[in-house]
Amino acid sequence: MxxxxxxxxxxxxxxxxxxxxxxxxxxxxxxxxxxxxxxxxxxxxxxxxxxxxxxxxxxxxxxxxxxxxxxxxxxxxxxxxxxxxxxxxxxxxxxxxxxxxxxxxxxxxxxxxxxxxxxxxxxxxxxxxxxxxxxxxxxxxxxxxxxxxxxxxxxxxxxxxxxxxxxxxxxxxxxxxxxxxxxxxxxxxxxxxxxxxxxxxxxxxxxxxxxxxxxxxxNVNRLACDHARAKQLGAALASLDRSRFITKIKPFTTNIVVFELGEDFDGQAMKEALAARGILVSSFGKRLMRFVTHLDVTDYQIADATQALREVQQDMMSR
CATH class of the missing domain: 3.40.640.10 (Type I PLP-dependent aspartate aminotransferase-like (Major domain))
Structure with missing residues (x-):
């Protein structure tokens, strides 16, 4: 408002x-x-x-x-x-x-x-x-x-x-x-x-x-921790298949990581697969996805998200 x-x-x-x-x-x-x-x-x-x-x-x-x-x-x-x-x-x-x-x-x-x-x-x-x-x-x-x-x-x-x-x-x-x-x-x-x-x-x-x-x-200065964890998520995405699965990762400096799936993959399917592993991600349309870090996200959860991304990539690319 x-x-x-x-x-x-x-x-x-x-x-x-x-x-x-x-x-x-x-x-x-x-x-x-x-x-x-x-x-x-x-x-x-x-x-x-x-x-x-x-x-x-x-x-x-x-x-x-x-x-x-x-x-x-x-x-x-x-x-x-x-x-x-x-x-x-x-x-x-x-x-x-x-x-x-x-x-x-x-x-x-x-x-x-x-x-x-x-x-x-x-x-x-x-x-x-x-x-x-x-x-x-x-x-x-x-x-x-x-x-x-x-x-x-x-x-x-x-x-x-x-x-x-x-x-x-x-x-x-x-x-x-x-x-x-x-x-x-x-x-x-x-x-x-x-x-x-x-x-x-x-x-x-x-x-x-x-x-x-x-x-x-x-809670202001600690925002730097959220930015650091977003960088970890960005690094996890960058380590995935970049030719077919993750075709674009937008430049980021704060707590938002936006990335795009390849044209053979559906964002809703990825949301559901990650949610089944306890990881929430939002989407902008069919293939543009967004992660956001905040004060309730821990380093351990970033590690869990990294592992979940690897598993989801393997599942979706094997179909």
Missing amino acids: TNQVAIKAHTQPGDELICSDSAHIFIYEGGGIASNSGVQARCLPGDEGGRITAAQVESAINPDDIHLPRSTLVCLENTTNKPGGAIYSLKSMQAIFKVARANGLQCHLDGARLFNAMVASGHTFPSEPSSDSSHQPIANGHVAEENEQGCSYGPLEVGACFDSISICLSKGLGCPVGSLLLGTHDFIARARRIRKAMGGGMRQAGFLAAAGLFALKY
Whole structure:
């Protein structure tokens, strides 16, 4: 709901927003851009990681012409979802924000996995050790890698690039439910009214907020462990047959591993075969598959998943 509330708060019916053609707000939010806000989307082709550039954004901004919708909002996604958990560099976000500002557009970030992006960029958050050992990093010696520009970034740097940011607490951070929408005082005042009208009001929300506070305090730096385990899964996939069975593994830097099966194999059959071995995988269509690591996934389970992949490959290729 945070993304949809933000879009409605930033726009008027008949406006146009600019986003990647793989953006979650465009593909996976039930047509909410149109049905909630009366806004249309100008979708730009992203790179292999689903990222768009400042040059693309600038070329997509409509001139002031009564025949054209008003370009009013740029929406980015960091990390990306469907394209495989890629992160934007700070330089790219700054450049897009500069173009948007120069043309009078607002910028919104779908930061459902923003903390994954910041940790992957090399940023370290201050935290207090948890008394519960299950919340401690247990991957072997993983150190967050810098992004391709070699520039880490944290909340202050990201916040300077956007007018609003949505953050999910129930993905890598491990909360049972919950998201945050960040913005100026006036923006949040508008957003609260919109949230209420959309049915998003809640009573006794403090119980859920307590889980969010715990996650923000203890579960951020440990995201590097999820990234390390995703790399182990990627390595396991890379060790399988690459000519027929696994034909493509998308580049990944965070906790999402997206891969494609060969044309002779069916994703649903693979899902069922892995599920029978206690391993869950999601799919995008018939052959595109996705693994996601999180704080409930252990090193032992990664080993189990690796063995399960080998067994499933053997079974499916022998048919």
